[in-house]
Amino acid sequence: MAIPCSLLVRNSFKNKGNGMKILSMFLLMGSMVIGCKTEKENSVGRPVKKPNILFIAIDDLRPEIGAYGSEVAITPYIDALAADGLLFNNAYCQEAICSPSRASVMTGARPETIKVIENFSYFRDLNPDIITLPQHLKANGYETVYTGKIFHPGYTDEELSWSRKAYSGPNVTPRPNRVRGYVLPENQEMFRKNQKEVIAKYGKNAPRNGLGKGPAYEFADAPDHTYEDGHNTEIAIATMKEMAKNDKPFFLGLGFLKPHLEWIAPKKYWDLYEDKDLQMTEQNEGPKNGATMGLHASFELRARADIPNYGDIDDEQAKNLKRAYLATVSYVDAQIGKMLNALDEAGLKENTVIMLWSDHGWHLGDMGIWGKATNYEIATRVPLIIWTPNMAKENRGKSTDALVELVDMYPTLCELAGISKPATLEGQSFTPLLSNPEQEWKTAVFSQFPTPALREWAANPLSKGMRETSFGPLIEEVETRIKKQQGEKWDRDLFENRLMGYSMRTKNYRFIVWKDYTDKNAEPVFIELYDHAKDPAETINIAKDNPELVKELLLQFNKGWKGNMAPKDDVRL
Numbered sequence: 226m227a228i229p230c231s232l233l234v235r236n237s238f239k240n241k242g243n244g245m246k247i248l249s250m251f252l253l254m255g256s257m258v259i260g261c262k263t264e265k266e267n268s269v270g271r272p273v274k275k276p277n278i279l280f281i282a283i284d285d286l287r288p289e290i291g292a293y294g295s296e297v298a299i300t301p302y303i304d305a306l307a308a309d310g311l312l313f314n315n316a317y318c319q320e321a322i323c324s325p326s327r328a329s330v331m332t333g334a335r336p337e338t339i340k341v342i343e344n345f346s347y348f349r350d351l352n353p354d355i356i357t358l359p360q361h362l363k364a365n366g367y368e369t370v371y372t373g374k375i376f377h378p379g380y381t382d383e384e385l386s387w388s389r390k391a392y393s394g395p396n397v398t399p400r401p402n403r404v405r406g407y408v409l410p411e412n413q414e415m416f417r418k419n420q421k422e423v424i425a426k427y428g429k430n431a432p433r434n435g436l437g438k439g440p441a442y443e444f445a446d447a448p449d450h451t452y453e454d455g456h457n458t459e460i461a462i463a464t465m466k467e468m469a470k471n472d473k474p475f476f477l478g479l480g481f482l483k484p485h486l487e488w489i490a491p492k493k494y495w496d497l498y499e500d501k502d503l504q505m506t507e508q509n510e511g512p513k514n515g516a517t518m519g520l521h522a523s524f525e526l527r528a529r530a531d532i533p534n535y536g537d538i539d540d541e542q543a544k545n546l547k548r549a550y551l552a553t554v555s556y557v558d559a560q561i562g563k564m565l566n567a568l569d570e571a572g573l574k575e576n577t578v579i580m581l582w583s584d585h586g587w588h589l590g591d592m593g594i595w596g597k598a599t600n601y602e603i604a605t606r607v608p609l610i611i612w613t614p615n616m617a618k619e620n621r622g623k624s625t626d627a628l629v630e631l632v633d634m635y636p637t638l639c640e641l642a643g644i645s646k647p648a649t650l651e652g653q654s655f656t657p658l659l660s661n662p663e664q665e666w667k668t669a670v671f672s673q674f675p676t677p678a679l680r681e682w683a684a685n686p687l688s689k690g691m692r693e694t695s696f697g698p699l700i701e702e703v704e705t706r707i708k709k710q711q712g713e714k715w716d717r718d719l720f721e722n723r724l725m726g727y728s729m730r731t732k733n734y735r736f737i738v739w740k741d742y743t744d745k746n747a748e749p750v751f752i753e754l755y756d757h758a759k760d761p762a763e764t765i766n767i768a769k770d771n772p773e774l775v776k777e778l779l780l781q782f783n784k785g786w787k788g789n790m791a792p793k794d795d796v797r798l
């Protein structure tokens with residue numbers, strides 16, 4: 226079990242006060258930094274070195290951040306970055322799960338183009354010649370390096386994408402003893418016990434299929450570097466300092482593992498929050514008339530040792546989970562502060578582009594489920610912030626409502642680095658938005674996800690025997706609902722293995738088309754339509770009552786991403 230709540234709340238008020246103090250101090254520092262910008266140095270006509278790129282990836286972070294309007298999340302450093310950069314209000318991932326989202330970001334191509342729609346296919350095996358973002362930068366004179374999670378673990382493209390390894394010398398606190406992230410012996414033991422049990426019960430592949438985890442959260446009274454994100458930040462800073470000594474521009478990927486489960490961070494971040502401040506969702510049900518296959522049974526969370534396999538997550542537990550999620554967000558935020566301060570202190574900020582993003586959102590009980598892996602707003606919308614040294618002063622701190630996609634980051638960074646764009650890119654550079662955040666932009670953006678209800682939580686089809694595991698009753702329950710809704714259209718092979726939900730977001734609508742992805746001419750088996758002007762939480766599918774609008778949106782959908790790009794002209798390209 227994680228630390229009892231009674232022990233954790235003791236110092237929360239005091240620490241929250243400290244959090245606010247940190248925020249004020251940082252904002253003061255931030256304004257000092259803004260005051261001494263060196264933009265004029267870059268405009269006097271002398272040759273400007275290609276910009277460094279600090280690429281900050283945050284795993285599973287929904288836009289519940291101060292900069293995005295949260296009154297609860299304590300994220301002073303991300304907020305300060307947004308206050309001096311450009312924030313994207315409507316940024317979307319291409320698929321709301323780690324590997325497909327990241328493979329798409331890093332190759333600049335969409336999940337189906339690179340054939341990565343679940344967590345078990347390695348993009349490089351399937352696309353031997355595709356050029357990743359760091360690989361392209363490397364070929365154009367950049368030093369490229371990462372620490373933490375940039376690509377999905379195990380699919381890190383070491384040979385082709387990276388020009389060097391991260392720092393490994395004595396200037397970093399030694400890695401403490403962790404077992405699957407946990408440092409508390411009782412949690413390490415719970416993980417070992419749970420894993421042993423599922424292997425005995427379901428065979429050696431059970432852990433690979435998502436079973437047998439430790440507890441959902443841990444907050445030990447320990448310094449930041451005890452856990453992986455703090456440790457990796459130290460490595461990133463040391464790596465940056467090494468690279469500052471040579472002439473090459475660098476691409477430094479700093480990938481945070483939190484707030485991905487398990488929610489593990491030092492206790493002081495848990496203490497920043499008080500239960501009474503937490504805002505829990507009031508949307509405890511899936512959308513009325515929504516796709517029964519569109520919501521899963523929270524498989525990812527339920528695999529944790531301290532979460533019930535079946536049945537409701539009670540209110541107290543739900544609150545603890547939300548608090549744990551937010552605590553890890555604040556932990557990540559504090560590490561980002563360290564990285565940005567170090568960048569500034571090294572004198573590199575004036576020639577560094579900073580891109581901060583998350584690979585997808587997360588349902589914290591929203592629509593009655595916990596986890597990512599859906600086609601809805603809550604899982605597909607992501608935080609995205611860009612800061613460049615040369616941004617127009619009047620646009621600093623602005624946000625844009627333009628629809629953008631994570632796949633757009635690759636071409637954007639090519640433009641900012643002044644290098645060519647590989648022909649395989651399927652995104653569009655959003656650099657024009659840096660000079661005019663209000664301009665007309667894409668008419669739609671696209672995400673996709675194969676049947677969330679009847680896949681494992683890594684999005685691969687159900688493994689043999691999965692129905693006999695503790696997930697069995699959950700699978701049975703969602704399947705019953707699908708059969709009831711779909712009637713004669715029910716076909717186990719289609720729904721388990723070949724059905725894709727293609728989600729299109731326009732300014733006013735979310736439109737989801739469920740169809741067989743192996744057959745380009747397949748008719749949709751189900752359509753969802755949500756009116757964001759009236760129903761931003763996507764509570765009612767209005768497709769059935771609006772046949773004309775569905776027809777119109779289907780035409781727009783069929784034009785695909787190519788037919789919904791921002792207006793092009795010579796200046797923009």
Ligand SMILES: [Ca+2]
Pocket residue numbers: 284285322323485584585
């Ligand atoms: Ca993720």
